Amino acid sequence: MAEVFSWPEATLHLWTGGAGAESAAMVYVQGVSLVISQRWEKRQTFATAGGIAGRTRFHQTETDVMLRVQQMWAGMSAAKLLKQATAMNAVLSASSLQATAAWQLWSAVPTLIQIDGAVGGLFFGSFGLQAADVSAHGV
Numbered sequence: 001m002a003e004v005f006s007w008p009e010a011t012l013h014l015w016t017g018g019a020g021a022e023s024a025a026m027v028y029v030q031g032v033s034l035v036i037s038q039r040w041e042k043r044q045t046f047a048t049a050g051g052i053a054g055r056t057r058f059h060q061t062e063t064d065v066m067l068r069v070q071q072m073w074a075g076m077s078a079a080k081l082l083k084q085a086t087a088m089n090a091v092l093s094a095s096s097l098q099a100t101a102a103w104q105l106w107s108a109v110p111t112l113i114q115i116d117g118a119v120g121g122l123f124f125g126s127f128g129l130q131a132a133d134v135s136a137h138g139v
Contacts, residue, residue, distance in 0.1 A: 106133040108132075
């Protein structure tokens with residue numbers, strides 16, 4: 001069963017772990033959805049001869065993390081970061097004056113990138129990320 005989190009407006013910090021200025025970027029995003037899908041394996045033991053009832057245990061086998069962004073505003077550094085062929089980490093948090101929970105994506109790769117530019121302006125576009133893992137943390 002997938003669990004979905006959605007923010008009307010958010011900020012997304014991306015970084016690759018590199019040392020240069022082009023290894024990190026901040027993106028202002030709208031229409032953001034984070035979908036965490038988990039698969040479980042059911043393991044069941046049978047009743048024993050001594051009359052002890054069997055037990056059912058669930059073991060998590062896989063987690064899929066998908067981040068979808070309908071609109072983004074970013075500079076060229078974010079566009080270059082999304083277009084490079086390496087995994088990156090990301091922190092997604094709501095854009096508000098109140099402290100809010102944030103989600104950190106680990107080893108994320110872009111699955112969809114659409115970038116539209118304007119002369120003398122910021123880039124606007126949309127993208128999707130698939131991550132190997134996700135964790136929640138406070139801001």
